[in-house]
Amino acid sequence: PAFAAGPAEKFPGIGRAATPAEVKAWDIDVRPDFKGLPRGQGSVRQGEMVWEAQCASCHGSFGESSDIFTPIAGGTSAEDMRAGRVDSLLPGANQPQRTTLMKVATLSTLWDYINRAMPWNAPKSLSADEVYAVTAYILNLGNIVPAEFTLSDTNIREVQERLPNRKGMTSAHAMWPGRELGGQARPDVQGSSCLRDCKKDVTVKSFLPDYARNAHGQLAEQTRLVGASRGADTSRPP
Amino acid sequence: PAFAAGPAEKFPGIGRAATPAEVKAWDIDVRPDFKGLPRGQGSVRQGEMVWEAQCASCHGSFGESSDIFTPIAGGTSAEDMRAGRVDSLLPGANQPQRTTLMKVATLSTLWDYINRAMPWNAPKSLSADEVYAVTAYILNLGNIVPAEFTLSDTNIREVQERLPNRKGMTSAHAMWPGRELGGQARPDVQGSSCLRDCKKDVTVKSFLPDYARNAHGQLAEQTRLVGASRGADTSRPP
Amino acid sequence: AGAMATERALALAGDDPAIMNLPAHSKGLGQPVAASGYGQPSEWEKNLQRRQSPGLTRVPQSSVSFAPLQGLFGIITPSGLHFERHHQGWWDIDPSRHRLMINGSDDSLLKRPTVFSMDELMRLPSTSRMHFIECGANTGMEWGNVAVPTVQYTHGMLSCSEFTGVPLRTLLEMCGADFKRAKFVLAEGADGSGMTRTIPMSMVLDGQVLVAYGQNGEMLRPENGYPLRLVVPGVQGVSWIKYLRRIELGDMPYATKDESIHYVDLLPDGTHRQYTSIQEVKSVITSPSGGQVLLEKGFHTITGLAWSGRGKVKRVDVSVDGGRNWTPARLEGPVLSKCLTRFNADFVWDGKPAFFQSRAVDETGQIQPTYGELRKVRASRSIYHNNAIQSWALAENGEVGNVQLS
Amino acid sequence: AGAMATERALALAGDDPAIMNLPAHSKGLGQPVAASGYGQPSEWEKNLQRRQSPGLTRVPQSSVSFAPLQGLFGIITPSGLHFERHHQGWWDIDPSRHRLMINGSDDSLLKRPTVFSMDELMRLPSTSRMHFIECGANTGMEWGNVAVPTVQYTHGMLSCSEFTGVPLRTLLEMCGADFKRAKFVLAEGADGSGMTRTIPMSMVLDGQVLVAYGQNGEMLRPENGYPLRLVVPGVQGVSWIKYLRRIELGDMPYATKDESIHYVDLLPDGTHRQYTSIQEVKSVITSPSGGQVLLEKGFHTITGLAWSGRGKVKRVDVSVDGGRNWTPARLEGPVLSKCLTRFNADFVWDGKPAFFQSRAVDETGQIQPTYGELRKVRASRSIYHNNAIQSWALAENGEVGNVQLS
């Protein structure tokens, strides 16, 4: 019945039934429960070939490049894989950058994203098998699957259970509009409505260092030529 | 005291006293009671010279041109001058265009406007005497003053009393916001709030004739390329 | 239902190539941020331009360009499409050299003649308000007969913006104005025409009149008076003096050229109404409208604009049968005073001819008149202030035309 | 008073040449109407551009350009200065080939998967509403320390427009959605990134979410998703899917890349908050602000913007002494839900150092926090949703700088 009926009679002439082929062409999303995942498979080795040919130029051979974006691999440990929480996300962990594998909690996210958006300059050009393969390669870069591993629609749920940060997400907050996610009704942060004598001391804790004065260019050229003020001449000290 | 005090202390630092010379330079308006009119004079003959040199190219030698704007002179009679009302403004008078002299009720208006805005391509370039002169010339074109007349700040009030349409204006309406002009509180036109069976017959009284279909260009190129409709192809009949 | 069946048949006839063949933009890398530091509309929108009405005026520096209302949404007019009316051409004035002078027609009316720079004006307490501006001559070509084909030319001397500026009252208070005796204000522009108009003191006193520099979040556009113009809500556009250089307080009206020889309304008895300022309650359906061709039968939205120089729009009725029956339209919020109000109504086209009309009512109870009601009082030679109900005729072939009905 | 005395002295020293020598525009003929069919800002306004923050991003097609809030008025953002955030570049899409598909994640959730053309969408009942859009990462550079000099870079991922479009609910009803079971909506873009985000069904059901084609009276700009984008009022900009091609109904959230790897907020305990959508109550003083230099002592207007993703702004307090004392500012109407609100306050500068701060309160009672209050709960590594009170320091030489206070 899904494709049989026309649009509601309330608005005659508007909209038409999507054909099954059309829905198939555009409905490419893969959900956390892997609904939408096409059949297929790809090995780490095959993935390495895709990676070197189509990804490494931007992301580096080991997913380590930060020229284009934050690194993809790094910052996770075997211990994290067991616990499902990434320790290097804790304060003071001294981890320079938050890599993709440190954050990602759902493997569907990686598969779906590579499939729809990568390579960045030629998105939607990979076959399903290539996406399996290159995803396997990335997982291997993070020591999540071994070098001889072949990722497929049949074993992907098992790999999900090895993701280092799979338990790292929470929806226990008030910033989702609606109750669909449980969450919390009360926002976690609240300001003060004090109007008089609200504090004693006022200290400047942070300000723009002098060497950064001109880091955003000549500010005199970034504001209007009339009005109460002019842009500061940042080519000279204050 | 007018130039002595500074701006109100409510907004310190904002505004400064205008100097007498500055006010003189900009306060050029002339009111219906001729306040603001500078001393001076000019004859019809002098005016003719100014007119031929600086005005006639646009308005025609006799103020008759409609290439640039509606004609300046024409459509008034000696009878109008006596009564102060222009008959050719009445319905059915068969007057092709409403000239300036048919409409103008205050001589200050003419003087002020020529002084501030004419010649169109070199406004504010005439001397006061030239403005008197060319105003006199225009009045002579309308047979309001004789050919030997010299208009000046001392006789301008008398000429005002000869303007053909000097009694032709009314403020007895509700379209001035406020009561400064007397006027009327109640608007003169009111629509109907009828919702059902408001009329019997519907006849098209006026429509765009076919020959005018393309008079505003190709309408297909004047509306958006998507939406509920397209622009009509006016290069072809409907 | 017939149209729908056709649609479905078409759909079943094959898969849509626009879906099956992924477009280039789904498979490539697009343009960078800040490709334009100041962005432009889509290339596909080029048809929507402000345009002149051929033959209406004789010289383009004293002329009008009309806003393409047929393609606009909501109530804000994009500043690039704001209608234009110049009397002696427009300028792009150096704001650092622009001054505003305030003086009295004599010393007793104003204690302190004052000069303000833009720097200073922009420091004063300001207000931001949305208002329509309509030329007094809007729809003027249609007083007698149908004359132009589209809503751009019938009603396009109409725009609406958020204006930011200083209440003129604040400035006059600073200068020590005698509000008891000074009942009129003269506003004067710095352009060649030195445009001057008499402004009602009552509207200055109640804080409505603004000395504005801001329009839709940025400075006024040059065509709209950069860097300073007067905003006189509800009053015809010619009073909104552009390139504002001077304000004078006076005890009588000034009878300037554009309130004595023009912008005066000729009545059947041969007198001219002078100082007709308020733009009365009015509305127009912008789509479907003249010069458009409906693509299909079926459901359509009738959309349009309503406004009143006297305050808020209270109701808009829509008729599709030539004025026999009327149905209230939906008003889109916010409904603001002396501001455009967008209205929408449903229409299912069965393929037969129809007429589209709208009729606005304002909060003071004024109802927009038919041409018959309007002409009964003012005949048809007024040029200005034509606020009659506009009618569009839909033909069987889908084409919509401009008509006037009995 | 000192400054004034100087001013007056200057004035008395001579007549202003800008007044005494009539400018060219007072003595000549200007440009014709329709010189530009689509007009541009004044040449004198060229300094106000959207700009990138050097070093913030690595490639300009996945980057941000910031709106120049320091120079804007009122609440409407000129579309040419609307901030940009692209993940895979922007496109100018042929609207006649653009399609919107609505489907279900399985057949039971939606009876009739449907395809709409732009022609069809624009026929449906539409609504026009003003809303702010703020990137979740706005002010993100300042979580830890002062990092950038001006309000353009601290808060410029913020804009506000009048949007016109069809309530998504209308479309879902047409397709026979099962609103009991389908609790989530996936929205997907047609660009290379195929941007996808999970949208709360509660906001769809109450009519807030729009499938929009209009922005500030014209079509969306290409950089903002021409010809179709989702409008999700109060929710961070990344959810306002541009180049919208598909809506899917589902019974669970989708954990897309930009709601799992990015736009997640790192808490002190090492967990990430996911699906943080609402932009909390926030405000900023746009002038005087960082990088500006006040020209004179004396009266100044403090002006700024306030907004809340939870509803209307109720109050804005302003402090000039570093947060010891606060005074309510004037709010400019209309105050609309999930829309920018302009506030203004008076300030007389005596030449001494001062601090400018603003604090917004929304209609749900949420109060904008200080950095101290915010960091106490969320520390400083969240990247997104920094709604702390912004402080600007005014020095004796008139220069204003970006600071964070104790």
Ligand code: HEC
């Ligand atoms: C031309 C440069 C380029 C190439 C080639 C490229 N990428 Fe990317 N990649 C990017 C950029 C830029 C981003 C960030 C996009 C954004 O801002 O959303 C990205 C993001 C990603 C991410 C998400 C990282 C995160 O933490 O958000 C993954 C995973 C990824 N790329 C994998 C791949 C794979 C697999 C390939 C090859 C099949 C590939 N990339 C090829 C530039 C590239």
Ligand code: HEC
């Ligand atoms: C280059 C063309 C040109 C020249 C030269 C010129 N004018 Fe004009 N004049 C115009 C135009 C155009 C208008 C209409 C201006 C407007 O739209 O406000 C006009 C308007 C007028 C009007 C008002 C007519 C009305 O009914 O509104 C008067 C009076 C006038 N001109 C007198 C003069 C005089 C006197 C001179 C010479 C000293 C002069 N003009 C030179 C083009 C010209």
Ligand SMILES: [Ca+2]
């Ligand atoms: Ca259809």
Ligand SMILES: [Ca+2]
């Ligand atoms: Ca761990």
Ligand SMILES: [Ca+2]
């Ligand atoms: Ca000053």
Ligand SMILES: [Ca+2]
């Ligand atoms: Ca007579």
Ligand SMILES: [Ca+2]
């Ligand atoms: Ca005067």
Ligand SMILES: [Ca+2]
């Ligand atoms: Ca799906």
Ligand SMILES: [Co+2]
């Ligand atoms: Co006009």
Ligand SMILES: [Co+2]
């Ligand atoms: Co973003």
